[in-house]
Amino acid sequence: MNLEHYIDGAHVPSVSGATFTALEPATNRPYLTVAAGGPEDVSAAVSAARKAFTDGPWPRMMGEERAAVLRAIAAAIETRDESIAALECRDTGLPIAQARGQARRAAQNFRFFADVITTLGEDVYRVGSAQLNYVVRKPVGVAGLITPWNTPFMLETWKLAPALAAGCPVVLKPAEWSPLSAGLLPEIMEEAGLPTGVFNLVHGIGEEAGAALVAHPDVPVISFTGETGTGRTIMRAAADGLKTLSMELGGKSPLVVFDDADLERALDAAVFGVFSLNGERCTASSRVLVQDTVYEEFVTRLAARATRVRVGSPDDPATELGALIHPEHHARVMEYVRTGVEEGARLVAGGSRPEALPDGNFLAATVFADVTPGMRIFQEEIFGPVVCVTPFATETEALELANATRYGLAAYLWTNDLRRTHRLAQGIEAGMLWVNSQNVRDLRTPFGGVKASGLGREGGRHSIDVYTESHIVHLATEDLPIPRFGIAEPA
Ligand code: NAD
Numbered sequence: 001m002n003l004e005h006y007i008d009g010a011h012v013p014s015v016s017g018a019t020f021t022a023l024e025p026a027t028n029r030p031y032l033t034v035a036a037g038g039p040e041d042v043s044a045a046v047s048a049a050r051k052a053f054t055d056g057p058w059p060r061m062m063g064e065e066r067a068a069v070l071r072a073i074a075a076a077i078e079t080r081d082e083s084i085a086a087l088e089c090r091d092t093g094l095p096i097a098q099a100r101g102q103a104r105r106a107a108q109n110f111r112f113f114a115d116v117i118t119t120l121g122e123d124v125y126r127v128g129s130a131q132l133n134y135v136v137r138k139p140v141g142v143a144g145l146i147t148p149w150n151t152p153f154m155l156e157t158w159k160l161a162p163a164l165a166a167g168c169p170v171v172l173k174p175a176e177w178s179p180l181s182a183g184l185l186p187e188i189m190e191e192a193g194l195p196t197g198v199f200n201l202v203h204g205i206g207e208e209a210g211a212a213l214v215a216h217p218d219v220p221v222i223s224f225t226g227e228t229g230t231g232r233t234i235m236r237a238a239a240d241g242l243k244t245l246s247m248e249l250g251g252k253s254p255l256v257v258f259d260d261a262d263l264e265r266a267l268d269a270a271v272f273g274v275f276s277l278n279g280e281r282c283t284a285s286s287r288v289l290v291q292d293t294v295y296e297e298f299v300t301r302l303a304a305r306a307t308r309v310r311v312g313s314p315d316d317p318a319t320e321l322g323a324l325i326h327p328e329h330h331a332r333v334m335e336y337v338r339t340g341v342e343e344g345a346r347l348v349a350g351g352s353r354p355e356a357l358p359d360g361n362f363l364a365a366t367v368f369a370d371v372t373p374g375m376r377i378f379q380e381e382i383f384g385p386v387v388c389v390t391p392f393a394t395e396t397e398a399l400e401l402a403n404a405t406r407y408g409l410a411a412y413l414w415t416n417d418l419r420r421t422h423r424l425a426q427g428i429e430a431g432m433l434w435v436n437s438q439n440v441r442d443l444r445t446p447f448g449g450v451k452a453s454g455l456g457r458e459g460g461r462h463s464i465d466v467y468t469e470s471h472i473v474h475l476a477t478e479d480l481p482i483p484r485f486g487i488a489e490p491a
Helices: 039-054 063-079 081-092 096-119 152-166 181-192 206-215 228-239 263-279 292-308 327-343 395-402 418-427 460-467
Strands: 005-007 010-012 019-024 029-035 124-127 131-139 143-146 170-173 199-201 221-225 244-248 254-257 287-291 346-349 366-369 386-392 410-414 432-435 468-476
Touching: 005 039, 019 081, 039 170, 039 199, 039 206, 063 081, 063 096, 063 152, 063 181, 081 096, 081 152, 081 181, 096 152, 096 460, 143 152, 143 206, 152 170, 152 181, 152 221, 152 460, 170 206, 181 199, 206 228, 221 228, 221 460, 228 244, 254 263, 254 395, 263 292, 263 386, 263 410, 287 292, 287 395, 292 346, 292 366, 292 386, 327 346, 327 386, 386 395, 395 418, 410 418, 418 432, 460 468
Parallel strands: 143 170, 143 221, 170 199, 221 244, 254 287, 254 410, 287 386, 366 386, 410 432
Antiparallel strands: 005 010, 005 199, 019 029, 124 131, 131 468, 346 366
16 A cells, blocks of 8 residues: 655655655554655645645635535544544554544544634724724644654644634644554545645655754744654754744653542543553553552552453454554563663563564553652653552652653542642643543643643644734724924924
């Protein structure tokens, strides 16, 4: 199977003819040859998008007209949701049941931003009767969208929908380890009637195609989701062009359990929070902090549940934990498991490949107890099915531990003490906190992290802010006083 770029309404190979190969995570067999974009391909895509911006109808349409196309995109996704889920499952190793949920979310993203753009007002500031100041939102220009491999189709649509809603033509660079489902986007966009040149897709290696997109002078905004290290590289590269950046980066999110919590529900949330999506989830609850009074009990129960998490073929509907994305990533996660053992953490579940799955990137759900903040497995994002459990005695210690990494994406708090909830909610350094809840998202709310987890927010009108400039017009409705310089007689 071959996958090409999609530039100005046409499927095209790379100018250089270069390609790369994608592997199937469950077997590591190569199954797809993909065009590997370089600066010439990115340039062609940006030119097409730029032309759609300067001369095309898209940025000039009424919000309602763009919204109608976005709703048609959502409908086109819905008619293909089974095939999107199947492609995603094959391409990423995500369990099929979870891939189906991600496909549904992709359609919701377009419906949601269709509603946002038709309901979002612009501001007027009256200064008494003397001045009327009004703000219009203008699309920024060509948006460069760079996405990771963990939930590719959903995350691509999470950026495409608001960028298109705002009126920006786009160039999307999907992750090279998961290019397959993005291959459906051209026919979806065409079926929905998106004008030619508004959606462009360039596949390729991050350091080549991604870097060329970041460097391109006609791309004023980059929305990036990926690793913190890559985020830093992109920020440096974007500095010369003074580009608008939205950075959704890595995480090492704590789930804090006090002894007054509903422990069974906290356990459900801990297990789901770190083992769903193969643990390859930016908001994974990968550090579980448990009050010492219930610590041993919680560790025992967590280990028992982890041992029963069903690891298996991604296309089996009963599978809860599939195959990690790539052999390199599998090796990296396994290296962390070895590091955890060497650092002296107590391995209480998993830690190795299930015997029944000799091929592919499989790893049993893994639990380390007695993890201390000095250990690398406490500090670094593993991005796999590995959870670290650490005891604490007091609320102060819980807060210190929760904040003891460089990341600050999400946090989860389990307690029934109202005052403590609010104290910790103010003290925890994270962009998003869930209290007595798993990670349920309301698309209107700001999504993003603090510290090394990101810069800026997406979600609802925050996403529209990324892709628009606020343009203020000051209009005098009366004669405002103007200081008169240059009327004095010469001295
Ligand atoms: P990655 O940073 O390796 O790659 C992400 C994308 O950036 C890919 O498309 C890649 O090709 C591209 N890229 C790489 N180098 C580049 C460069 N120099 N210039 C431009 N583009 C470049 O990340 P990944 O391994 O694909 O994804 C996993 C990471 O993503 C984890 O750290 C995870 O926490 C993070 N993530 C964050 C969120 C969030 O919303 N905060 C969501 C999902 C994943």
